[in-house]
Amino acid sequence: MIKSNKLEKFSECVCMDLFENLRAFEFDLIFFNPPYVAGNVDDTSDMIDKAWNGGINGSETIIRFIKSVDKYISSGGFVYLVLKIEIIIN
Template sequence: MNYNGIEYNECEEVYPPAEDTFLLIDNLIINDTDKVLEIGTGSGVVSISASLKCIEVTSTDINPHAIKCAESNIKLNNRENITVILSDLFENIEDKYDLILFNTPYLPVIEEEHVDDDYSKAWDGGESGREVIDKFIEQAPSYLKKGGRIQLVQSSLSDNEKTLKIFEKMGLKAEITAVEHIFFEDITLITAYK
């Protein structure tokens, strides 16, 4: 498969690139001197795209299948400025970055429909759709350089206004920078500046 010149393979047990992935790729706010961190890299296509425009990318995922998939797609695109790390959010991250990217697990999932496997961690946002988003926003500013940016994808179903308010409460200026309407929801890209 190919998106914007990036070759990739989809992998079992890994969230495949979709509209939310491409919304993030198409709206990256990135500089050639940036050190970039992507949380939840999945197949690695966002990190590969970012790596073409910056110094280095660190890609993480909680799903070991995604780590293998991302590594394989990185090799397929001959990218040598990407490091892949198994990590639950910032658990294994020590550095600070100019840009942090996260296509969040944003779908509201009621307890009875919750499945505890590697694949569903890519989209299951808990009952409110905010379980992982809120944890991420709480931790992310500590890993962001002064003047850095966070770009986060979520759904209108998981309360965009709440995300904007929490970022502002934490001292970041946040705004919706891109929207794509899909079926019964808007997929939104929120950019926050430190």
């Protein structure tokens, strides 16, 4: 999508476990489509399985993201979080 819209000079696509490898860095835009299927993350080392596995109740990754995103979004920045309507976060 970045290439097809000729945005290589203005954007960077990053793949990691949330903000694990970032130090002091702020983003103007964060788009996150989190895993939400309930499962045990520790049961697998397969990256495909980890991609859909949202933790024991399906919302663990979402909660981790919400608790930490404010450290990485710039003032006036935007966060887009894609969720399924059935997800219940306590």
